[in-house]
Amino acid sequence: MNRLNLITLGVRNLTASLKFYRDGLSFDVVVHGEESNPAVIFFNNAGTKISLYQIDNLAKDINEQHPPALAAGFSGITLAYNGKSKEEVDEIFTQAEKAGATIVKSPVTVFWGGYSGYFQDPDGYYWEVAYGEDWEFDENDMLVIEG
Numbered sequence: 069m070n071r072l073n074l075i076t077l078g079v080r081n082l083t084a085s086l087k088f089y090r091d092g093l094s095f096d097v098v099v100h101g102e103e104s105n106p107a108v109i110f111f112n113n114a115g116t117k118i119s120l121y122q123i124d125n126l127a128k129d130i131n132e133q134h135p136p137a138l139a140a141g142f143s144g145i146t147l148a149y150n151g152k153s154k155e156e157v158d159e160i161f162t163q164a165e166k167a168g169a170t171i172v173k174s175p176v177t178v179f180w181g182g183y184s185g186y187f188q189d190p191d192g193y194y195w196e197v198a199y200g201e202d203w204e205f206d207e208n209d210m211l212v213i214e215g
Contacts, residue, residue: 072116075147078123079191082106085120088190092167114208142194146186150211151199154183160197161185
């Protein structure tokens with residue numbers, strides 16, 4: 069089982085998240101259901117797919133009789149966008165801020181030698197946007213990681 073196909077983010081308001089990701093960050097999305105009341109949203113991105121699903125329904129999908137408690141705060145999970153230049157990182161931050169993201173850490177040179185910052189989406193999910201001088205990308209724009 070060496071594959072991850074889909075990451076689902078439980079969100080409080082699907083239509084607000086649709087606006088943030090599609091209209092604000094220019095994600096290519098597929099909406100299942102009416103756009104004014106979507107059932108689920110999928111992102112057509114290179115590599116691993118991301119979906120948005122109503123958080124209460126996601127908890128019930130895990131266990132209908134005893135859904136997991138919805139916790140506030142940092143879940144220990146971050147999502148990442150790997151840029152190909154410092155300028156690209158800055159452009160993504162500008163776009164995210166215009167879309168309504170909360171800038172948590174503006175991009176700076178970090179301890180590992182790269183350039184990185186964090187923002188939060190409307191549901192508090194943390195996105196890192198980073199650049200590393202020695203990074204390489206494959207034909208699908210996925211970061212190449214070797215041992």
